[in-house]
Amino acid sequence: MNKELENKFVKELQSNQGIIHKICRAYTKGEAQHKDLFQEISIQLFKAYPKFRGQSKFSTWMYRVAINTAISLYRKSKRSIKTSEIFDNLKELEYKDYDDTKDRQVTQLYKAINQLNDIEKALVLMYLDDKPYAEISKILGISEVNARVKMNRAKVKLRNILNP
């Protein structure tokens, strides 16, 4: 890839990194794993970038590659789980310090999402980000009917986790 294209990619990724952070936080436990997955997603995006023709928005394309990396390519190593447990504890302390209702709600939501399986996570993330069913079924490669059935189940599961 030429330098110009590479710079363009880095700039776009840097300004759209929020989307990836959300996915990383949903799919990993703790900072070490979060950074690990972020790196893998970045590498996959970079490798695929020359094929990105701009038919869709950069952020939409990024979403698809990020979800695919999280559910198909990423390996959670045992070593990083151990480090992440330490980070997890640290994080909880940090959040207690904030005592901000909104922050707490977000933390709770992530904790609930973390308990879903990988496919349910993808569905719930896309639901929260208001992706239409047509797009969800296109990203996952399943029928729209199946996407709806799965989504309803994931939503029920999420609701039960949030309000036991």
Add this chain to the structure above:
Amino acid sequence: MTALDNLKDVWKNQKESKIQFSETDIYKMIHKKSASIVKLIFYISIIEFILLIVVPFFIKDTSVSVNELHIATFYNITNIISYAVTILFVFIFYKNYKAICVQDTSKKLMKDILKTRKTVKLYVAVQLIIGAVTSIVLLYKISNTEEFLSNIPQNISATMLWVMFVGVILFILLLVWLFYKLIYGILLKQLNHNYKELLKNDYQS
């Protein structure tokens, strides 16, 4: 689902992640090596191909020569088959590997990864079967030579010995199979699980 709809607001108004990367960070990141499952499967497969090609060269040397046993034709044919199979599989494997694209739908991506794995698994199975058949024929021939027959203890018949050989070969095959089950079981457990989960209820697949 209104309670969940309210969560959308919480979700959309969440603060930016505490972890933020600069352009320099990202630049460094994208030049690191990928540690994805696909890369790992690719490397392991290459090692498998190399091992199965190289190992026979070291264990070929037997005390009884092929000519003495009158199986030169059989030996040459199995050799040719074995190499032809390897070339064919390396080609199919590489084609499958190249077809893996992170921009595909999740379903297709998972399917392609599993297909790549299956190719290598099939290759190893075929090579092991060829190896087993060759060994059994070779051992049968050896067990019928006079030199061999005069060297075995009287209370063991040649047939019994031959049955024991086959037993040992089958046992080795079983061990190899278990070994593979273990490596790829661990490696692909999550992916297999996700694939099944994704396809559940999908009647259009």
